[in-house]
Amino acid sequence: MSSTFPPAAAVAPPRPKIAHDARAAGRDLRPLLVLPGLAVVLGLFCYPFIYGLILSFEPLEGGPFANYIAFFTNSRLYGTIGTTLWLSLPITIVNVGLALPVAYALRKPSSSQRIITTILVVPITLGTVLAAEGLLSYLSPNGWMNRALLDIGLISEPIRLLHKPAAVIISLVITGFPFAFLMMLSYVTGIDPTLARAAATLGAPPHRQFMRIYLPLLAPGIAITFALCFVQAFAVFPSAVMLGAPAGPTRVISLAAYEAAFEQYDYSLASAIAIIMGIVQLAVVGAVLGLRNFAYRGPAASGKG
Amino acid sequence: MQGLFASPVAQKAWNTTLFVVMLFFLLNVLAVIAVVVVNSLGQRWFGGWLPDGFTLRWYSTAWAEFQLSAILVVTAQVAGAVVFLSLLVGVPAAYVMARLRFRGKGLVLLLFLLPLLVPPVTYGIPLATVLYQMGLGGTIWGVILANLVPAAPFVVLVMTPFVEQIDGKLEDAARVFGAGTLTIFRRILVPLLLPGMLSAGLLVLMRTLSMFELTFLTAGADSQTLVVALYYAVFAAGVRAPQSTDAMAVVYMATTLIWLLLALRFVDPTQMVGRVKAQRA
Numbered sequence: 369m370s371s372t373f374p375p376a377a378a379v380a381p382p383r384p385k386i387a388h389d390a391r392a393a394g395r396d397l398r399p400l401l402v403l404p405g406l407a408v409v410l411g412l413f414c415y416p417f418i419y420g421l422i423l424s425f426e427p428l429e430g431g432p433f434a435n436y437i438a439f440f441t442n443s444r445l446y447g448t449i450g451t452t453l454w455l456s457l458p459i460t461i462v463n464v465g466l467a468l469p470v471a472y473a474l475r476k477p478s479s480s481q482r483i484i485t486t487i488l489v490v491p492i493t494l495g496t497v498l499a500a501e502g503l504l505s506y507l508s509p510n511g512w513m514n515r516a517l518l519d520i521g522l523i524s525e526p527i528r529l530l531h532k533p534a535a536v537i538i539s540l541v542i543t544g545f546p547f548a549f550l551m552m553l554s555y556v557t558g559i560d561p562t563l564a565r566a567a568a569t570l571g572a573p574p575h576r577q578f579m580r581i582y583l584p585l586l587a588p589g590i591a592i593t594f595a596l597c598f599v600q601a602f603a604v605f606p607s608a609v610m611l612g613a614p615a616g617p618t619r620v621i622s623l624a625a626y627e628a629a630f631e632q633y634d635y636s637l638a639s640a641i642a643i644i645m646g647i648v649q650l651a652v653v654g655a656v657l658g659l660r661n662f663a664y665r666g667p668a669a670s671g672k673g
Numbered sequence: 674m675q676g677l678f679a680s681p682v683a684q685k686a687w688n689t690t691l692f693v694v695m696l697f698f699l700l701n702v703l704a705v706i707a708v709v710v711v712n713s714l715g716q717r718w719f720g721g722w723l724p725d726g727f728t729l730r731w732y733s734t735a736w737a738e739f740q741l742s743a744i745l746v747v748t749a750q751v752a753g754a755v756v757f758l759s760l761l762v763g764v765p766a767a768y769v770m771a772r773l774r775f776r777g778k779g780l781v782l783l784l785f786l787l788p789l790l791v792p793p794v795t796y797g798i799p800l801a802t803v804l805y806q807m808g809l810g811g812t813i814w815g816v817i818l819a820n821l822v823p824a825a826p827f828v829v830l831v832m833t834p835f836v837e838q839i840d841g842k843l844e845d846a847a848r849v850f851g852a853g854t855l856t857i858f859r860r861i862l863v864p865l866l867l868p869g870m871l872s873a874g875l876l877v878l879m880r881t882l883s884m885f886e887l888t889f890l891t892a893g894a895d896s897q898t899l900v901v902a903l904y905y906a907v908f909a910a911g912v913r914a915p916q917s918t919d920a921m922a923v924v925y926m927a928t929t930l931i932w933l934l935l936a937l938r939f940v941d942p943t944q945m946v947g948r949v950k951a952q953r954a
Contacts, residue, residue: 405766420799603792
């Protein structure tokens with residue numbers, strides 16, 4: 369993989385930049401170093417997707433569109449789109465809506481910023497399975513939450529949250545909010561604070577600094593955070609099974625795909641469901657990113673305004 | 674409306690509200706984690722704030738019941754292989770992305786971003802189908818390959834700014850003295866990139882340890898990592914004492930959080946979510 373480099377070019381003093389110029393180096397083989405990494409993505413990500421797409425048009429029985437027809441005529445299957453959207457969209461709005469003001473309030477480096485980010489990184493690191501296991505005890509009728517609410521006197525008998533959509537929603541907040549917060553924080557801290565200070569010297573009060581300086585600059589970050597949070601929430605799987613009612617109200621689309629693949633061994637139908645899942649995600653992400661392009665076109669996104 | 678928000682009292686009330694909401698959230702997160710630890714140490718816990726008494730016996734029960742030693746070996750093998758392989762393919766690719774210009778670079782960048790943006794369940798099912806067709810499904814190699822899909826692009830994205838920070842003149846100088854690309858990597862780039870590789874490796878390690886979906890879809894009975902075994906233990910609840918499942922959960926937490934503690938010395942927490950900032954289209 370070693371590239372042969374014309375020695376004359378390297379010695380010649382007038383053009384020292386030539387070492388960076390791949391074409392001038394003649395046969396520069398260094399771009400080939402990207403190939404192993406690219407092979408992983410092409411072989412293990414792109415190929416399976418294409419394979420799955422083709423497989424989804426080769427159903428076990430029926431014509432090429434039989435899987436898709438089956439999906440959209442069976443309420444147990446097409447209903448999962450609504451169920452999953454109903455779980456994931458509102459909670460994404462809540463997570464991002466909460467993350468934005470909190471990240472903005474913590475934009476200056478401080479000890480509280482460090483403590484909060486450190487605590488919030490823990491649920492992300494532990495993941496949904498552990499959060500679900502903790503919530504199984506925490507939300508149970510004898511759990512700490514009900515006990516606290518009973519002792520305060522807010523409720524007279526334990527509220528039942530487990531094996532209902534509520535528990536899945538709580539788990540989506542526990543793992544989704546820290547993710548949204550850390551993403552928003554990285555965007556907020558990436559904005560030059562002197563911009564807001566300049567606005568302040570011109571007499572802008574804090575809320576106007578936020579509305580006129582930060583918000584337009586944050587718009588792309590908010591859109592990307594929303595898109596990523598939504599896509600993750602839409603793919604909710606373990607907590608919907610562990611905490612929810614996977615037979616009915618929290619039968620999410622990933623569960624339908626899993627059942628098709630590993631319980632009915634119908635990989636063709638499972639691929640079709642996975643493709644539909646990807647299309648719905650793409651549609652919502654496209655809508656969000658399109659909305660942000662529609663709302664803020666122009667140089668507002670550059671940090672040098 | 675404008676005047677209302679502008680007043681200092683409103684500002685203070687707003688900040689206090691945010692503080693209370695945040696405190697409430699953090700308390701709940703800590704309680705959800707603490708309840709697992711307390712339950713794993715409790716003898717019996719039917720009501721009341723705390724169990725009747727404390728014991729360590731659930732840990733030995735869990736160790737035997739779930740064959741934790743075997744699961745830990747598999748987990749270490751999978752995580753170690755994924756970290757090693759993702760660095761092996763990711764660092765050279767990051768070098769190319771940071772240093773070179775070539776036709777189709779935008780497309781290559783998109784290909785590296787996609788596996789990080791598409792959730793694992795979505796591509797995990799077609800991927801598992803392909804792996805089972807190749808006879809790798811249910812084996813430890815299938816689990817390792819599946820986990821490489823998000824890990825390798827993640828290394829590329831984390832390492833690219835680290836490569837950019839290294840002065841290109843160092844490589845030029847080495848080339849003047851006749852060093853080939855391999856020597857430059859071995860003697861110049863890898864030593865200078867070690868801090869970055871450490872961060873990237875730790876982040877990949879933690880992501881692999883907590884990667885449920887891909888491992889779940891591709892693992893067989895003897896290639897489960899700890900988090901998948903934990904899921905099955907909860908799923909098959911009722912057979913075993915819940916405390917013993919929680920003891921296993923604590924073992925899982927310990928193996929993950931040790932690395933987190935180590936990682937926080939090198940890494941900014943916002944890096945854990947994989948910053949996509951630099952890659953704005």
